[in-house]
Amino acid sequence: MASMATARITDWIEVGEVSAERDPNLQHYFYDAGVSASIVSNPKEYLLLGRKGAGKTAVYLHLISRPSAVFKKADRIVGLSLQSYNWRAHHLLSNEQRSGGFQHRDSWRFVLCVEALRASIKYFDEEGTDAPAAIRKASRVLEQLFSKPLPSWLDLLGTKLFSLATAKLPNLSAGEDGISVGAGEISFEQVKQSSALQAQLNSNLEALTSYLETCLESLPNGLRLFLVFDRLDEAWVEDFLSQSKAIISGLLHASEYVLHRYSGRIRPLVFLREDIFSTLDINDRNKLREDCSESLRWSQDAIDRLVLERINFYAKRAGKLSLVNLQEIFF
Numbered sequence: 048m049a050s051m052a053t054a055r056i057t058d059w060i061e062v063g064e065v066s067a068e069r070d071p072n073l074q075h076y077f078y079d080a081g082v083s084a085s086i087v088s089n090p091k092e093y094l095l096l097g098r099k100g101a102g103k104t105a106v107y108l109h110l111i112s113r114p115s116a117v118f119k120k121a122d123r124i125v126g127l128s129l130q131s132y133n134w135r136a137h138h139l140l141s142n143e144q145r146s147g148g149f150q151h152r153d154s155w156r157f158v159l160c161v162e163a164l165r166a167s168i169k170y171f172d173e174e175g176t177d178a179p180a181a182i183r184k185a186s187r188v189l190e191q192l193f194s195k196p197l198p199s200w201l202d203l204l205g206t207k208l209f210s211l212a213t214a215k216l217p218n219l220s221a222g223e224d225g226i227s228v229g230a231g232e233i234s235f236e237q238v239k240q241s242s243a244l245q246a247q248l249n250s251n252l253e254a255l256t257s258y259l260e261t262c263l264e265s266l267p268n269g270l271r272l273f274l275v276f277d278r279l280d281e282a283w284v285e286d287f288l289s290q291s292k293a294i295i296s297g298l299l300h301a302s303e304y305v306l307h308r309y310s311g312r313i314r315p316l317v318f319l320r321e322d323i324f325s326t327l328d329i330n331d332r333n334k335l336r337e338d339c340s341e342s343l344r345w346s347q348d349a350i351d352r353l354v355l356e357r358i359n360f361y362a363k364r365a366g367k368l369s370l371v372n373l374q375e376i377f378f
Contacts, residue, residue, distance in 0.1 A: 079102065082106060083109055083110055083117050087110070090310075090311040091339055093316055094336075095341050096324055096343065099280075099320055103320075107128070107275060110126075123166045123270070124273045125165075125274050129281055130278040134281070135287070136235055137204060139245060140154035142249055148296030149297065152300040155297050156304065159305050160259035160260060162274050164182065164185055167182055167266060168182065168197065181262040193207050206232040206233060209234070210232060211248050211251045211252060216251055216255065220257070263313065266309070271313075272313050273316060276318060279298070279323070280319075283323060293328070303339065
């Protein structure tokens with residue numbers, strides 16, 4: 048390593064950006080000590096916990112790049128980063144007849160259904176095969192209600208979704224047609240100020256979700272859909288904490304429900320700060336941590352390996368020899 052000593056290491060040494068979102072080279076030196084493969088391979092797990100700054104977003108970006116060492120060929124991954132998410136609009140979907148963190152479970156069930164349906168339709172299109180009849184019908188129902196092509200959940204949340212407050216839904220499970228949506232869009236303020244609109248919105252949302260969940264039962268066993276949620280702490284602001292707790296608790300309840308219902312064919316993965324998790328209104332929180340989560344924690348050896356991966360990427364790019372250990376930087 049003499050050539051490393053004679054060269055000015057400060058001329059080329061880098062370790063990448065502090066923020067994973069801003070690092071264009073992250074895929075070249077990503078390292079997480081195996082937590083990505085561990086959570087994907089365990090069909091009981093749907094929660095990744097880590098301290099603020101532990102690298103959850105880096106793991107999220109790694110997973111949505113669909114690394115072949117982690118996923119199977121038929122797996123499909125949907126990234127749902129909730130940065131700039133309309134949390135206050137989502138709060139209007141609360142079912143106040145429920146408690147214990149279940150007020151928002153059903154609205155998140157709908158989110159998971161919409162994204163799973165979109166991902167499955169894309170999968171069948173890419174494979175050049177026909178989707179099951181129930182999947183095709185469910186997609187047409189949502190397109191009739193909202194727009195074509197089927198919009199993402201982020202596009203739906205707001206006036207498009209609020210239009211369900213005036214919709215007349217037939218018995219979808221019986222195969223009835225004739226969906227009727229009231230004229231004009233329904234605004235956030237209209238729903239916020241009307242308990243009747245909120246009640247009708249939630250009633251229609253529940254009926255539609257139940258129908259979609261039944262349709263998704265026809266997904267083939269070889270297909271796994273991973274719905275990965277990141278940046279849940281974006282709603283963690285002073286004047287919205289109680290609402291945030293309820294919404295995030297609802298996502299965890301919905302994730303567990305969907306995971307079990309579809310025996311792992313639909314796999315929500317929720318990335319969450321440990322300090323936020325510790326405040327949530329969830330029964331048996333410690334059991335959930337033990338049975339259904341992975342923790343992103345770093346030993347000194349793992350940190351050294353992570354830094355070394357980054358430095359050696361830039362060493363190679365500068366035409367320098369790779370370092371075997373970090374101590375070589377100082378000699």
